[in-house]
Amino acid sequence: MPTPFNTSVIEEFRANGGKVGGPFEGADLLLLTTTGARSGKETTTPLALVRRGDALLVIGSNLGAPHHPDWYHNLLAHPVVRVELGTRTFQALAVPAEGARREELFAHAVRVAPGYADYQARTSRPLPVVALEPVGPGGREAPREITTLAGKLMEVHTWLRGQLLLVRAETAAHFAARAAHRGPGTPPAPGLGLRIRQRCLAFCQALPTNLRLRSLGRFLRDRRFVGRCVSSAEARGEGPTSRRPGERLST
Numbered sequence: 001m002p003t004p005f006n007t008s009v010i011e012e013f014r015a016n017g018g019k020v021g022g023p024f025e026g027a028d029l030l031l032l033t034t035t036g037a038r039s040g041k042e043t044t045t046p047l048a049l050v051r052r053g054d055a056l057l058v059i060g061s062n063l064g065a066p067h068h069p070d071w072y073h074n075l076l077a078h079p080v081v082r083v084e085l086g087t088r089t090f091q092a093l094a095v096p097a098e099g100a101r102r103e104e105l106f107a108h109a110v111r112v113a114p115g116y117a118d119y120q121a122r123t124s125r126p127l128p129v130v131a132l133e134p135v136g137p138g139g140r141e142a143p144r145e146i147t148t149l150a151g152k153l154m155e156v157h158t159w160l161r162g163q164l165l166l167v168r169a170e171t172a173a174h175f176a177a178r179a180a181h182r183g184p185g186t187p188p189a190p191g192l193g194l195r196i197r198q199r200c201l202a203f204c205q206a207l208p209t210n211l212r213l214r215s216l217g218r219f220l221r222d223r224r225f226v227g228r229c230v231s232s233a234e235a236r237g238e239g240p241t242s243r244r245p246g247e248r249l250s251t
Contacts, residue, residue, distance in 0.1 A: 002044060009046045018086035020046075031084035032058065032132075034074035034094075042082075045071045049085070050109045056083070056092075056132040059109055064122030072096075072128050083132055092132040105129045 002010060012020050013031055020029055028049045033042050050057040060072040075081055075094040083092045097105050106129050110117045120127050181187040 006044075006046055010044055013046060013084070018084070030056070030058070032071060033082040033084075034071045035078035035081075037074050037077035043071065043074065044084075045069075047071075048113065050112050052105065052108055056085070057105060057109060058130050058132065059106070059116055059119075060128035060130065061116060061119040064119035066123050066125065068125070068128060072130070075130065080135060081132070083134075091135040093135055095131045095133055097129045097131060102126070102129050105131075 009020055009024065009029075010031060013029065018029070020027070024046075028051065029046055030049045031044050032047050033044045035042055047058045050059065060068050062069040076096075079094050081092055081094050083090055096102075106116070106120075106127065109129065116127065178187045
């Protein structure tokens with residue numbers, strides 16, 4: 001559950017199109033809704049946002065505490081999150097950065113907001129840097145309205161295919177960089193563990209939805225087929241409604 005302070009920030013954020021006063025006046029904020037790793041319940045947390053081009057980054061500083069914030073543990077278990085940014089709301093895939101990429105992005109965050117260096121100095125744990133990658137073909141735009149079962153199935157199927165393509169592209173790029181390595185020093189560290197883990201976990205969590213939609217589609221299709229057969233039989237005078245009142249079926 002959000003703290004009373006966080007609750008007041010969330011309410012002000014939503015009431016003013018993403019703008020908050022007080023100590024956060026002028027700050028770039030977003031609301032991140034995660035699914036509890038253990039409880040399965042949704043929790044919304046206001047977080048400072050670090051932008052790098054089109055990339056949206058959040059830092060698991062927890063004010064320099066020795067442990068990661070709860071929202072970080074939640075997104076490791078359920079990587080598909082909901083983001084509120086200004087007046088927009090969209091789903092995103094939370095992908096923690098690792099290795100050299102984490103160092104590069106954290107250095108950028110410190111340049112934008114030097115307070116993160118102070119938080120890092122207070123703890124021995126590396127502060128997580130998480131990229132929020134918009135889910136779906138619409139990106140950060142409002143999701144298009146889905147009005148049919150087929151439309152929803154196509155949306156889920158397209159997203160699943162997209163995740164597999166991204167995993168394949170990231171893996172191929174990593175091995176290409178290792179193959180191209182020449183000279184002294186070690187080849188590039190993998191740095192793909194969490195990225196591939198998050199995508200595969202999100203894929204596996206979305207797959208049951210895909211399968212349920214397919215099963216429901218087959219069920220509805222079969223019902224329509226049976227209904228058409230019965231209607232056709234009745235039209236020919238062969239169906240059960242063609243019997244006269246009181247007439248029994250012959251055995």
